[in-house]
Amino acid sequence: MSGKMLRLLALALAALAACATASAQDLVKEALTSLPLETERLEYSSPAKLRALPEYARLRQRYLGPNLRSLEAQLARLGVQESDLDEIVLGWQPSGDSFVMEGLASGRLDPAAMTRRAADAGISATSLGSASAYCFAAAGANSCVAVLGRSLGAFGTLEALRGMVDARSGQTVELSTNSSFSALVDRERKDAPIWGVAVGSAIQDWFKGWMLSQKNLQLDWTTTFKNVESLAYSVQPADRVRLNVEMNCTSGSAAGNLRQVFDGLKLFQKVAWQNQFPNVPNPFDDLTVDTSGSALQLSLSTPYSALEASPRQ
Numbered sequence: 001m002s003g004k005m006l007r008l009l010a011l012a013l014a015a016l017a018a019c020a021t022a023s024a025q026d027l028v029k030e031a032l033t034s035l036p037l038e039t040e041r042l043e044y045s046s047p048a049k050l051r052a053l054p055e056y057a058r059l060r061q062r063y064l065g066p067n068l069r070s071l072e073a074q075l076a077r078l079g080v081q082e083s084d085l086d087e088i089v090l091g092w093q094p095s096g097d098s099f100v101m102e103g104l105a106s107g108r109l110d111p112a113a114m115t116r117r118a119a120d121a122g123i124s125a126t127s128l129g130s131a132s133a134y135c136f137a138a139a140g141a142n143s144c145v146a147v148l149g150r151s152l153g154a155f156g157t158l159e160a161l162r163g164m165v166d167a168r169s170g171q172t173v174e175l176s177t178n179s180s181f182s183a184l185v186d187r188e189r190k191d192a193p194i195w196g197v198a199v200g201s202a203i204q205d206w207f208k209g210w211m212l213s214q215k216n217l218q219l220d221w222t223t224t225f226k227n228v229e230s231l232a233y234s235v236q237p238a239d240r241v242r243l244n245v246e247m248n249c250t251s252g253s254a255a256g257n258l259r260q261v262f263d264g265l266k267l268f269q270k271v272a273w274q275n276q277f278p279n280v281p282n283p284f285d286d287l288t289v290d291t292s293g294s295a296l297q298l299s300l301s302t303p304y305s306a307l308e309a310s311p312r313q
Contacts, residue, residue, distance in 0.1 A: 090102070
């Protein structure tokens with residue numbers, strides 16, 4: 001089960017926001033009025049808070065994913081350094097059998113300086129209304145960066161950025177019009193450096209990435225989560241890394257049935273870890289599963305030493 005939690009840290013330790021002139025709440029509201037209606041998962045992270053951790057540099061070096069490393073390199077070419085960045089909101093929407101990620105960031109973003117750096121580097125600008133997008137042909141799916149103001153930027157595919165600009169100008173329907181999703185965000189917002197919510201197929205997608213290994217695990221993910229209406233999670237990395245996940249189910253019996261599944265998965269994960277990584281500390285040894293009414297809670301407290309000893313996923 002360690003892969004997803006490590007990537008949670010990676011996402012929050014990545015780049016895109018700075019010296020926030022807007023609060024976390026404001027950036028989340030910006031995201032709700034910028035992301036498309038089809039968005040099924042939203043995640044907030046604060047690299048500014050995470051940079052205060054003594055373990056920040058070590059964790060960032062080890063767990064920053066390839067897509068975000070690429071994004072960080074792109075921003076550097078435009079004169080934006082990782083140390084300039086403080087807040088990020090990511091959004092995922094389904095696309096075929098996978099999900100497309102895009103997002104917003106607040107920070108010290110100087111449009112004029114970025115334009116000069118782009119021109120010097122031979123990076124052409126694409127007009128997006130009053131904004132400009134800089135795309136990197138050699139990059140992956142999230143290959144464009146746009147500056148929406150001196151303290152606000154966006155990233156994603158060029159199509160996604162166009163969609164965000166259209167949503168912000170009222171030309172398309174934005175995520176904030178989904179009252180149930182907006183209410184979920186407001187209800188689950190945490191004073192944590194990393195937190196997020198998911199609905200629909202994004203719930204099972206989150207867990208697919210979270211599981212340590214699926215090669216020997218025969219599990220019908222769609223059936224497993226068919227009675228889960230929403231998921232919320234938060235990560236508090238301090239002296240230890242603390243992960244809390246809550247799933248709201250359709251009934252108390254559905255929550256109880258899901259708990260039985262997770263009790264089995266916990267045992268499977270323990271055996272799988274021992275077989276695949278003998279003599280390596282298991283970061284999920286302290287995972288607990290509980291229910292309260294129609295809600296199921298997962299809690300985990302892991303020392304940094306266990307994360308550092310864990311093989312890369």
